[in-house]
Amino acid sequence: MTNLDSAFLLVMKSARRGCIFVYQNSIYQNHVLGASSQTPGKDFPKDGSVAFIKLMRLEDSQSLRDELEVYKMLAEAQLGNTMRAPRLLGLVRDESGWVFGLLLTYIHCKSVTLSHAVKPGTSSSLRQKWAAQLRSIIYQLHKAGLVWEDAKPEDFLIDMNQDAWIVDFGGGYTEGWVPKLAGTMEGDQHALEKMVGFTGI
Template sequence: MQEFYIESITWDSTYNLESEITLYVRHNGAAFRICYDPRILAASPSVLDQHHESYRILHKDDRDGGLPEVAERLRKPFEELMTQMAPPIESTRYLHSHIYPPWFILEARVAESSSHVQPHFKVALSRQEFIRPGDYVNSKFLQAHLSPLLDSKLNIYSSRQVQVLSQTSRLVPSRVLVDGTMHFFKPWVSGRVHGYHELKSYKKILADTEKSPPLLTDARICRLRGLIIDNDDDVLQHYPLNGNEEDHAGKRLVGLLLNYIESKGTLNDLAPWSDCTKEERLRWSRQIHHSVTCLHNAGVVWGDAKPDNVLVDMKGDAWLIDFGGSYTRHWVDEDKRETVEGDWQGVQRIDDWLAKWSHQPVTRIKRSGEVSGGSSVMEGVV
């Protein structure tokens, strides 16, 4: 049986003991909204007191303190009901079932003088109320970035064609199978600026690979292999249209298929360990420098250079991932974000960080084709 995953919890940020608390939970292919309304809980003074205490803890918003415990305590009474309502576990799972799960609204009720919450099923969400994932492919924000990819030889799939092999701790599909080939699934988040930046990068990588294959052939980088696009009339099959609801049929981008990199973990996970050798750190540095140089020669900026965005595969080689732009403090300065200079600043800081774990200084040499102000390569330990 799959575990329960609390996707989010909401409450009134302005201090108000009469605030409702709402949990969003995933379990066995279904999505649940659990509502705690103090007006309903007032039937039991002891349960209402518990609700007020939960709100006080949530209002402090201490995510490393009591917040996770409160969320789990509020979820627990609904565990049996959610298990009963969730659909049977499929022997072969497809992405469609994850993206468009049945949605159920549950409500906390109490009996007078009772000190326990009574879980109650309220309603299933209609199509009209369902929040559709992704973005319309013809939206003015997405079209400019997506159209060149749609016009390319890139493969397009529907979520019904994508088999889920494994998922993250957040119950989000990660390793998937399409046409006999393994891929990494990356959900498309509506309105996310980083997503547009990422599409632009992948477009350049694809165009440059076709135009000048040797330029990026041996670069160890994440690459776009396909797009997942669904029709509106193919979603939300769990619920019929309401009579007064308009059906805006269209195509929506719901995810990206990237090359799957079977990894031991990120550079951040592996480099600090004592059983990691200086030679391994040196090899990772050289590979990062080479891949970043290849990207820049293709006109692509890595963007968010940091150890968390470097995967180490099962052979011990370093791969660059995440071309969504932005920056991370302490690795790239804000005024250098999404620039070539910012990439080399991040690479330099990765070099220094790797050298720290090797407890030795780094011999700095000039990169091939290095420009003024660029960083140096971790060439050897002295």
């Protein structure tokens, strides 16, 4: 077991229906196993908190390693509440120890991304707020030595308080948003300016 595993271990045992997870001394059930990594779920621990489960496929192993490293660095950077990014709460494992999911901070957003939130009728004050939050989040990422890589409006969620959250640290490249500079801070800055322009500011 690696140090990263021990720091973010979520013990899971199989059950007749779904799975039973042991998380912070509370047991709760999940019924979204078998879906692809594009189909997230939501869990309700007995302590009343809510967690987001991101399932991973076998071919997502490199993406999983990339995300774990980012969440490790986020934890070590001890960024404040203004850094609206999910935190890693645990790993979802089967009985053999195979990791097939991440347990993350749940963002109350009704799946609204920046690309869906920006509409013709969106107020100027909201657009300015989101643009400022995008800049702040990317600045804090870079200050912590992290690169976002696959930067695009679909990877910013807008929560119930109309605040922007950055998500998806699995790497990759989306044509049209990040040039050949993808995977660099310069590439992030290029994509950031395009997203600020997308807000209409």
